[in-house]
Amino acid sequence: MKNIKALIGNDFKNIFRDEILKIMFFIPFVMIIILHFGLPWLVSALPLIADYQFLIITMICLVIASFPAFLFSFVMLDEKDEGIFVMYRVLPVSVTRFFMYRLGFLMVFSWFFSLLVLVTSGPSGMHLWQKAAASVLFAMLPPVITLLSVTFARNKVEGVTIMKLSNFLLFLPVAAFFIPQGWKFVFGVIPPFWTYMIMETVNDHLFFSLTLVAGICVHLVTISLLFRLFLKKV
Numbered sequence: 001m002k003n004i005k006a007l008i009g010n011d012f013k014n015i016f017r018d019e020i021l022k023i024m025f026f027i028p029f030v031m032i033i034i035l036h037f038g039l040p041w042l043v044s045a046l047p048l049i050a051d052y053q054f055l056i057i058t059m060i061c062l063v064i065a066s067f068p069a070f071l072f073s074f075v076m077l078d079e080k081d082e083g084i085f086v087m088y089r090v091l092p093v094s095v096t097r098f099f100m101y102r103l104g105f106l107m108v109f110s111w112f113f114s115l116l117v118l119v120t121s122g123p124s125g126m127h128l129w130q131k132a133a134a135s136v137l138f139a140m141l142p143p144v145i146t147l148l149s150v151t152f153a154r155n156k157v158e159g160v161t162i163m164k165l166s167n168f169l170l171f172l173p174v175a176a177f178f179i180p181q182g183w184k185f186v187f188g189v190i191p192p193f194w195t196y197m198i199m200e201t202v203n204d205h206l207f208f209s210l211t212l213v214a215g216i217c218v219h220l221v222t223i224s225l226l227f228r229l230f231l232k233k234v
Contacts, residue, residue, distance in 0.1 A: 027067060035060050035120075036121045039057070055174055057123065066142055068106050069146045096231065099227070107139040114139055118131035118134060137219065145166045147230050149162045173193035173196050
């Protein structure tokens, strides 16, 4: 455990050593403030979007929750460029365990940011336990983005390209809410779809719980497949 803490501490040193990454670390807090004060004003100015507040909140929350993924992706791509991944084989802990701890730490940060968004700007009538539970789904997306980037990108330039493409996946499920009801679950293979769904079902506790379970399962399968591919490639 001490070794893991030391390695994670080193990750934060790498993040705060880079001025751009340091700024990126604080951007989520700025976005949370803008959402808190800006969304009510937007709804009052454009009443037609009132029924789609949950979509707006979910989209922005997914972006905010993804920022830790961008930070850790850049750190890991630096390590990949410098050949440090090979050195991890001589760590006093297994490579698998180390990266699982790293992804877990990433999820904790994303969960915190997501919960902060939902507490300050979440839909009215959403209970605290629902906000905490929904934040779990928000927090499970950053490992997917990070694993996609560090597995398939050979350098930072390719990593940025993959991250931009992953942003497309954040917004693609929105289309599911503008097509016939029976077809929306076609988007269920895309992990963020279940995050949008859970935000739509806050008033139905049973459906909310079922959506949470389904979303966790889809995210776990996706993370597991990407993690195995990551270990094979690096």
